[in-house]
Amino acid sequence: MKKDQYLIEKNGNNYEVVIGLEVHAQVLSKSKLFSNSATKFGSEPNTQVSLVDAAFPGMLPVINEFCIRQAVKTGIGLNAKINKKSIFDRKNYFYADLPQGYQISQYKDPIVGEGSIVLDLPSGPKTIGIERLHLEQDAGKSIHDIDPSSTLVDLNRSGVALMEIVSKPDLRSPEEVNLYIKKLRSIMRYLGTCDGNMQEGSLRADVNVSVRKLGSDKFGTRCEIKNVNSIKFMQMAIEYEANRQAELLEEGGIIDQETRLFDTKKNQTRSMRSKEDAHDYRYFPDPDLLPLEFDDQFIEDIKSEIPELPDQKKDRFIEKFKLSPYEATILVSDLETSKYFEKVIKNSDVKLSANWITGELFALLNEKNIEIDQSPISPENLSKLINLITDGTISGKIAKTLFVEMSNGDQDPKKIVEEKGLKQQSDPKELEKIIDKVILDNPDNVQKYKSGKDKLFGFFVGQVMKASSGKANPKIVNDILKKKL
Amino acid sequence: MTDIINLTLTELVNKIKSKEISSTDITSNYIERSKSSKKLNTYIEETFDDALVNSKKFDAKPDLQKKLPGIPIAVKDLYCTKNVKTTAGSKILENFVPSYESTVTQNLWNSGAILLGKLNCDEFAMGSSNETSHFGNVLSPIDNNLVPGGSSGGSASALAAKLTPATIGTDTGGSIRQPASFTGTVGLKPTYGSCSRYGIVAFASSLDQAGPMTRDVKDCALLLEVISSFDNKDSTSIDFKRPNYFSDLNKNIKGKKIGIPKEYRVEGMPAEIEKLWDNGKEYLKNCGAEIIDISLPHTKYALPTYYIVAPAEASSNLARYDGVKYGFRVEGENLIDMYEKTRSQGFGDEVKRRIMIGTYVLSSGYYDAYYLKAQKVRKLIKNDFDEAFNKVDAILTPSTPSSAFKVGEKMDDPVSMYLNDIFTVPVNLAGLPGISIPAGLDENNYPLGLQLIGKPFDEQGILNIAYSMEEKINFKLNTSDWWNK
Numbered sequence: 001m002k003k004d005q006y007l008i009e010k011n012g013n014n015y016e017v018v019i020g021l022e023v024h025a026q027v028l029s030k031s032k033l034f035s036n037s038a039t040k041f042g043s044e045p046n047t048q049v050s051l052v053d054a055a056f057p058g059m060l061p062v063i064n065e066f067c068i069r070q071a072v073k074t075g076i077g078l079n080a081k082i083n084k085k086s087i088f089d090r091k092n093y094f095y096a097d098l099p100q101g102y103q104i105s106q107y108k109d110p111i112v113g114e115g116s117i118v119l120d121l122p123s124g125p126k127t128i129g130i131e132r133l134h135l136e137q138d139a140g141k142s143i144h145d146i147d148p149s150s151t152l153v154d155l156n157r158s159g160v161a162l163m164e165i166v167s168k169p170d171l172r173s174p175e176e177v178n179l180y181i182k183k184l185r186s187i188m189r190y191l192g193t194c195d196g197n198m199q200e201g202s203l204r205a206d207v208n209v210s211v212r213k214l215g216s217d218k219f220g221t222r223c224e225i226k227n228v229n230s231i232k233f234m235q236m237a238i239e240y241e242a243n244r245q246a247e248l249l250e251e252g253g254i255i256d257q258e259t260r261l262f263d264t265k266k267n268q269t270r271s272m273r274s275k276e277d278a279h280d281y282r283y284f285p286d287p288d289l290l291p292l293e294f295d296d297q298f299i300e301d302i303k304s305e306i307p308e309l310p311d312q313k314k315d316r317f318i319e320k321f322k323l324s325p326y327e328a329t330i331l332v333s334d335l336e337t338s339k340y341f342e343k344v345i346k347n348s349d350v351k352l353s354a355n356w357i358t359g360e361l362f363a364l365l366n367e368k369n370i371e372i373d374q375s376p377i378s379p380e381n382l383s384k385l386i387n388l389i390t391d392g393t394i395s396g397k398i399a400k401t402l403f404v405e406m407s408n409g410d411q412d413p414k415k416i417v418e419e420k421g422l423k424q425q426s427d428p429k430e431l432e433k434i435i436d437k438v439i440l441d442n443p444d445n446v447q448k449y450k451s452g453k454d455k456l457f458g459f460f461v462g463q464v465m466k467a468s469s470g471k472a473n474p475k476i477v478n479d480i481l482k483k484k485l
Numbered sequence: 486m487t488d489i490i491n492l493t494l495t496e497l498v499n500k501i502k503s504k505e506i507s508s509t510d511i512t513s514n515y516i517e518r519s520k521s522s523k524k525l526n527t528y529i530e531e532t533f534d535d536a537l538v539n540s541k542k543f544d545a546k547p548d549l550q551k552k553l554p555g556i557p558i559a560v561k562d563l564y565c566t567k568n569v570k571t572t573a574g575s576k577i578l579e580n581f582v583p584s585y586e587s588t589v590t591q592n593l594w595n596s597g598a599i600l601l602g603k604l605n606c607d608e609f610a611m612g613s614s615n616e617t618s619h620f621g622n623v624l625s626p627i628d629n630n631l632v633p634g635g636s637s638g639g640s641a642s643a644l645a646a647k648l649t650p651a652t653i654g655t656d657t658g659g660s661i662r663q664p665a666s667f668t669g670t671v672g673l674k675p676t677y678g679s680c681s682r683y684g685i686v687a688f689a690s691s692l693d694q695a696g697p698m699t700r701d702v703k704d705c706a707l708l709l710e711v712i713s714s715f716d717n718k719d720s721t722s723i724d725f726k727r728p729n730y731f732s733d734l735n736k737n738i739k740g741k742k743i744g745i746p747k748e749y750r751v752e753g754m755p756a757e758i759e760k761l762w763d764n765g766k767e768y769l770k771n772c773g774a775e776i777i778d779i780s781l782p783h784t785k786y787a788l789p790t791y792y793i794v795a796p797a798e799a800s801s802n803l804a805r806y807d808g809v810k811y812g813f814r815v816e817g818e819n820l821i822d823m824y825e826k827t828r829s830q831g832f833g834d835e836v837k838r839r840i841m842i843g844t845y846v847l848s849s850g851y852y853d854a855y856y857l858k859a860q861k862v863r864k865l866i867k868n869d870f871d872e873a874f875n876k877v878d879a880i881l882t883p884s885t886p887s888s889a890f891k892v893g894e895k896m897d898d899p900v901s902m903y904l905n906d907i908f909t910v911p912v913n914l915a916g917l918p919g920i921s922i923p924a925g926l927d928e929n930n931y932p933l934g935l936q937l938i939g940k941p942f943d944e945q946g947i948l949n950i951a952y953s954m955e956e957k958i959n960f961k962l963n964t965s966d967w968w969n970k
Binding site for chain 1: 564565571573578581583584585587682683684685686687689690691717718719720721797798800801803804805807809810811820824844847848849852856
């Protein structure tokens with residue numbers, strides 16, 4: 001048993017949890033997968049619906065090439081096999097928000113095949129297999145709570161391109177799921193293929209969970225928890241579900257393969273439909289669309305647009321800037337953060353920059369609940385602040401005050417320093433005057449110090465700092481004090 | 486009046502161009518005759534008033550450069566026409582008015598044609614006798630109580646009865662050629678991908694093609710030239726260099742090799758059809774063509790294959806008629822109840838039969854045995870033709886295994902009805918162009934047709950052969966105007 005292994009313990013038996021994810025990631029694209037309607041989130045209901053999206057008679061889907069490029073790009077980012085020929089199938093089922101009566105998806109021949117994602121676990125890197133990535137249309141939205149007697153349908157989302165990214169059953173804990181989703185999202189954001197916004201539903205997942213006795217090499221029967229839209233809920237759902245299954249097995253029961261829903265209020269999963277009730281989707285190749293085919297050149301062209309991805313960037317940060325793997329991981333996890341960092345270190349000390357960003361800046365962003373690209377302090381000004389520390393103009397302590405000051409409207413730290421007189425006192429003559437006064441005012445402590453109470457040195461430094469309103473250069477104060485005492 | 490309605494499309498175009506007659510003359514003549522021919526039940530929607538307004542507009546400012554200058558044309562009610570009711574012969578669309586125009590009809594209007602009205606057809610083009618229409622069956626002008634064939638029965642009847650100078654139908658398994666054969670007119674199904682399917686109510690997407698229905702081959706070439714176009718709104722539309730079918734039409738078929746497939750000599754075929762076929766060969770020989778016996782070994786599987794593929798696609802294509810967004814709706818207790826009531830009452834028996842067959846052959850457990858196998862056989866059928874076309878330039882067959890039958894004669898026997906399409910469905914399965922031309926009469930003086938099948942995109946080739954044969958056959962369509970008495 002590995003040290004940090006996640007296990008469910010029931011009656012002294014340990015159960016390992018096996019998790020696979022089907023992530024639905026909305027393709028970042030101005031128009032839909034098979035029509036030219038807009039995809040903007042939060043628009044008035046039914047304002048972004050074409051005749052194709054609403055499935056009017058005689059309307060035909062036409063593939064949006066940009067969405068194809070986005071899927072291929074994502075596939076490349078996942079180190080996956082790109083299939084030069086793929087097929088769009090119809091998945092047939094009736095629902096009010098599915099105007100065609102079928103969803104155009106990819107079944108047997110997806111556009112992207114096997115790939116992988118590397119997670120940075122505390123115990124080291126772990127590779128999670130990707131089974132496939134396929135393109136499909138999103139459905140519309142049924143709204144049941146506006147009108148008491150009828151269901152309203154909003155088709156704005158109908159036909160929006162989704163990438164369904166299916167992992168292998170390689171995940172073993174809620175924490176791994178957390179890291180997996182974050183890493184996947186980070187890669188897609190680096191690529192610009194999905195904004196990963198879970199609140200807006202751009203990223204949601206079906207979670208497959210099964211348990212097995214520790215040491216068993218056979219998978220247990222899995223349950224699929226549908227459409228979970230936050231990492232926290234995924235983790236809660238897995239935890240609940242794994243415990244439920246382990247308990248059931250302990251009681252001698254058997255797990256039914258079924259689809260379940262996670263009730264976020266009760267923090268429970270409940271059965272939605274059993275395997276017997278599963279839809280027969282009657283998949284068949286969509287005769288309105290020819291097989292999707294492209295050549296190596298198409299893939300090469302897209303490869304040439306791939307930016308440096310998180311893993312490569314992390315390696316570079318460690319190699320070039322001598323950051324610790326931990327620091328590097330944090331700084332590359334989000335593309336905007338890494339951009340911010342690289343702007344700051346253009347003119348500033350790397351180590352200090354990393355500390356300030358992951359420390360003060362992250363705390364500030366957290367407090368304000370904003371993303372780094374909305375940071376009230378620009379990378380340029382943070383860089384100036386750091387330089388004021390390194391060139392001795394201000395102390396670290398003053399810098400923190402200054403940082404708070406700067407956060408109210410991104411001001412130039414140099415200006416604030418001048419205006420508020422926060423500059424560090426480094427002139428020995430001025431400092432001597434203050435020190436002399438402190439020694440004079442505290443004859444008792446001077447006596448004690450001289451008789452061996454070394455600890456009192458700190459007291460004198462403190463007094464000097466206080467007298468100088470914190471502006472005294474601590475290093476010079478130390479030097480002078482040592483001499484004088 | 487008699488003069489005008491007796492002119493062919495080409496003659497009308499010439500007389501308009503030479504300013505001998507006006508668009509208003511033609512239009513009002515056809516309207517008058519249509520009005521006195523209601524007994525045939527050819528029209529579902531008449532747009533006579535608009536047609537007159539438009540013809541007057543045309544005459545006020547005639548553009549004689551157009552290919553169909555001021556020519557009134559009634560079209561099959563499977564084409565979506567902007568602001569004009571489009572029903573597909575179904576109750577489920579009985580009040581449906583599209584806000585858009587099909588590409589094929591748009592091509593007509595762009596060429597100067599004027600819409601006369603929408604012509605009756607089998608419900609969703611499913612039928613071979615025009616008896617499945619929600620708007621009642623169509624009668625053939627050939628004889629009282631005779632079917633005009635289907636599904637483009639309203640088109641064939643209106644054309645043969647001279648209620649429109651020409652028309653367009655759609656052909657999924659013979660729906661243009663069989664009614665043409667039954668009514669002594671010319672009907673052509675182009676190569677799959679020649680005419681856009683955009684805005685045509687879909688029956689079976691991989692088989693549906695629009696095509697011209699005319700009084701003679703020359704008209705057919707002219708109309709094909711107008712409606713055939715590449716369309717990026719239809720992903721299966723093919724961008725090939727379309728010839729000027731009309732101006733390139735010629736009778737020089739000397740040395741052309743014409744194949745006679747032995748498998749089309751089916752058991753129980755009336756002797757008169759045999760005779761007709763033999764005559765066809767003679768005419769061709771007289772034109773200087775060479776007759777070659779060929780084999781299309783998988784012909785006998787074509788009909789069963791067709792009746793798997795077409796219903797499978799139809800079952801999915803018709804899922805959009807669910808009462809949610811447009812068209813007929815019967816309120817229900819809940820969503821499922823609404824679906825069931827709407828579709829039970831909105832669709833006719835033949836449509837339901839095909840939806841059920843299609844749903845069945847796509848169901849899990851049956852998919853491989855039916856749908857997948859049918860797709861494989863379809864490939865074999867296509868291969869048969871490819872092989873044959875290595876040896877011959879075109880293939881001559883009867884259009885149908887019999888002449889037109891009586892109303893009601895086959896309605897209780899779907900299989901016998903389906904057998905009508907035995908010579909036409911292989912052409913759709915292989916995506917080839919096929920034309921039916923009137924070639925003689927049976928013992929009841931009912932017309933019989935011969936079919937020419939061409940290589941992909943060689944509409945010109947079969948038009949030229951048909952043009953030569955037409956001269957030799959010298960078929961005269963004589964209707965007694967029985968419905969007008």
